[in-house]
Amino acid sequence: MTSSTPWQQRLSTGTEDIQDEVIGWYQRTRHGKAYVPNMVWGTLQTEAYATVILRRVVDFLGVPDDVPAGVAKRMERQQVLYDGEHRYDVVLGEQALYTNVGGGEVMCGQMERLLRDMDLPSLGLGILPATAEFGIVPMPGFNMREDRAVYELVSCGVDITDAGELALHHKAFDALSGAAHYGDSARRLIDKALAFWRDA
Template identity: 80%
Template sequence: MTSSVPWQERLSAGTEAVQDEVIRWYQETPEGQAYVPTMIWGTLQTEAYATVILGQVVDFLGVPDDVPAGVAKRMQRQQVLYDGEHHYDVILGEQALYTNIGGPEVMREQMDRGPARLTARTRAATPGRKWRPSVLSASGAQLARPAA
């Protein structure tokens, strides 16, 4: 994934192709870190929440509307959370819990789904361990990979 290409260009064929990029990135990245200050991390989103978010992206950028396909791919990328081979440390900003995406029903479903219900694994920060920035997503999520 690259962050130097404008989002309108990256989404010129719709949202599905970008979600495919993200799936590939996750599959190739056994460990990662993310900080998402204002919304639920895409990989933790419910289908309804993701539908609203991707719909807003399509409307705002005026790109092709393939929201159902993009949402299906976004749901597919959640598989890395349960395969036992990947670990992601994710910090959500408190505002992510207060930002109203899609109204009360969508938010209720999202809060019932997680992040509150996920089991968190805690690791101590290891002195000297460096993380190199990989991409800054449209949501403001900073994703990182361990430095080689």
């Protein structure tokens, strides 16, 4: 089954309530997966980076402005990385390291955060190089929990729960993660992006 809900409806009270909802999803998800081609995964965002992202959401969609409260909730959800009860496998597209979110200072802080947290036992962080060849057509980013795949589109959020479709998402994630770089190789890609933003 596939269902979608317009962002204006989901964010009708601002960003805090949906971030609180997401905290619940992450707390219930013992093993999650995410492919994020163009920006940093929300659970690894710094406060400064998340503030820029949520400010853009509020301004673009014209929803109630509660950005500080939404950011606080996004920071709260990151506790799942440190509680010893969760595992997240995340593939970032190399473009995510270069998409300008807030300028050089914000991006440097974000690259430093990735370098600091990439070795957490709860996190498998891969970087998919821009030139990587992998066995599927390019696709938008998605998050996976045990029972669904979730897409964040321009106008709505989409949840996919059909078992056959979920199996294809797992297959796609395996292809993406198989082409991604991990460990020291991923660290070199992040270091390269950090050097770029220091000179920006």
